Amino acid sequence: MATTEQQHELSGNHATGKLGFSLDVPFPSSREALIALRSLSPDKEPRKGGISKEITVKDNTLSVRWSADEARILRVSVNSFMDHLLLVLETMEMFSLPVSQ
Amino acid sequence: MTIVIGFEGSANKIGVGIIKDGEVLSNPRRTYITPPGQGFMPSDTARHHRAVILTILKEALDEAGLKPQDIDCVAYTKGPGMGAPLVTVALVARTVAQLWDKPLLGVNHCIGHIEMGRLITKAHNPTVLYVSGGNTQVIAYSERRYRIFGETIDIAVGNCLDRFARVIKISNDPSPGYNIEQMAKKGTQYVELPYTVKGMDVSFSGILSYIEETLFSMLVEITERAMAHCGSQEVLIVGGVGCNLRLQEMMGVMCEERGAKLFSTDERFCIDNGAMIAQAGWEMFRSGQVTELEDSWITQRFRTDEVEVTWRA
Numbered sequence: 001m002a003t004t005e006q007q008h009e010l011s012g013n014h015a016t017g018k019l020g021f022s023l024d025v026p027f028p029s030s031r032e033a034l035i036a037l038r039s040l041s042p043d044k045e046p047r048k049g050g051i052s053k054e055i056t057v058k059d060n061t062l063s064v065r066w067s068a069d070e071a072r073i074l075r076v077s078v079n080s081f082m083d084h085l086l087l088v089l090e091t092m093e094m095f096s097l098p099v100s101q
Numbered sequence: 102m103t104i105v106i107g108f109e110g111s112a113n114k115i116g117v118g119i120i121k122d123g124e125v126l127s128n129p130r131r132t133y134i135t136p137p138g139q140g141f142m143p144s145d146t147a148r149h150h151r152a153v154i155l156t157i158l159k160e161a162l163d164e165a166g167l168k169p170q171d172i173d174c175v176a177y178t179k180g181p182g183m184g185a186p187l188v189t190v191a192l193v194a195r196t197v198a199q200l201w202d203k204p205l206l207g208v209n210h211c212i213g214h215i216e217m218g219r220l221i222t223k224a225h226n227p228t229v230l231y232v233s234g235g236n237t238q239v240i241a242y243s244e245r246r247y248r249i250f251g252e253t254i255d256i257a258v259g260n261c262l263d264r265f266a267r268v269i270k271i272s273n274d275p276s277p278g279y280n281i282e283q284m285a286k287k288g289t290q291y292v293e294l295p296y297t298v299k300g301m302d303v304s305f306s307g308i309l310s311y312i313e314e315t316l317f318s319m320l321v322e323i324t325e326r327a328m329a330h331c332g333s334q335e336v337l338i339v340g341g342v343g344c345n346l347r348l349q350e351m352m353g354v355m356c357e358e359r360g361a362k363l364f365s366t367d368e369r370f371c372i373d374n375g376a377m378i379a380q381a382g383w384e385m386f387r388s389g390q391v392t393e394l395e396d397s398w399i400t401q402r403f404r405t406d407e408v409e410v411t412w413r414a
Contacts, residue, residue: 035196035199035200036196038195038199038394038395039192039195039196039199039394040192041395042191042195042394042395042396042397042398043188043191043398043399044398046184046185083151084188084189084192087151087154087189087192087193088192088196090155091155091192091193091196091197091200092196092200094155094159095155095158095169095196095197095200095201096200097169097170097200097201
């Protein structure tokens with residue numbers, strides 16, 4: 001199934017003072033990347049301020065970009081997203097329909 | 102023929118159920134039970150659901166003898182409830198809906214209870230008492246809405262019972278309410294406590310050290326008032342607290358005095374379960390409703406009367 005090589009960087013943006021974090025997840029096909037996108041994007045961040053994220057898909061890759069005011073808030077959001085991503089991946093692994101020849 | 106799979110996990114129960122045209126094909130469920138004296142917190146509950154949901158999903162399909170291709174629609178609880186557990190369940194529902202290429206339906210949890218109650222009991226147009234750990238409402242159907250006639254002005258009756266059980270460290274297995282009921286059966290001394298009914302509404306936060314008699318009498322009174330207003334001759338009790346036989350008994354006495362009929366379901370369906378979400382989803386789907394993925398976000402607050410009941414006249 002999907003190999004999750006995750007490239008991520010933690011950077012500080014001195015101009016705005018915000019923390020940035022990016023995550024790229026490759027999928028075997030763009031169909032699966034889009035399924036993950038549409039499962040993971042509808043729910044709003046539980047915390048109202050101090051954090052925002054953008055999820056996009058290009059070809060087979062799902063990309064997420066975070067912008068946060070504080071490291072602690074960033075960690076909570078990223079951890080939560082990883083749990084959700086893993087659940088979606090596991091669901092895809094167990095319940096994908098067999099590919100017809 | 103319409104087959105709907107329903108996912109429910111808004112509180113500490115996680116269930117997946119499959120309904121085919123009014124027949125419950127499967128309805129497996131697990132409960133997150135905390136030690137005596139402790140309630141359940143959102144992140145721990147979500148973790149519990151996360152660990153078992155895929156297993157229960159497979160169980161539901163296997164017990165029903167179905168393959169994903171046989172499903173026509175995927176229903177899930179949009180709200181109300183606890184945020185983290187709601188998200189966990191919604192993620193799986195959204196993913197399988199896309200994997201299997203089936204329409205998605207976000208269901209109001211309270212309406213799930215009502216539609217299951219109507220299906221199982223065949224009550225025609227009852228005044229509904231919805232009582233659980235998270236909700237206490239008296240509901241009557243009118244012109245495409247489940248109207249909230251009366252409700253708690255503070256905490257749900259089940260919440261009151263659960264908190265009382267925590268204080269005196271009653272076991273949470275299988276549920277605190279069940280254990281209170283068993284102990285109350287052996288009680289001999291009645292203690293008079295604050296009885297708080299305000300018109301159509303009730304208040305429970307002032308009476309945490311109480312006996313079932315008082316709480317349930319309050320609920321019977323407001324249900325009777327709603328019946329009088331609507332000219333209704335049927336009562337349907339839904340929600341986890343609806344399992345309580347003493348509540349059913351007391352409501353039964355009031356109904357008999359009025360020549361009305363009382364309906365209730367057993368613990369399979371009063372307590373949160375996946376099939377009730379599937380049933381409400383079945384009604385919604387057959388009347389033409391569908392939830393687009395972008396609109397499928399979960400919500401902790403979701404009032405019963407926000408939903409347009411397109412499937413009833």
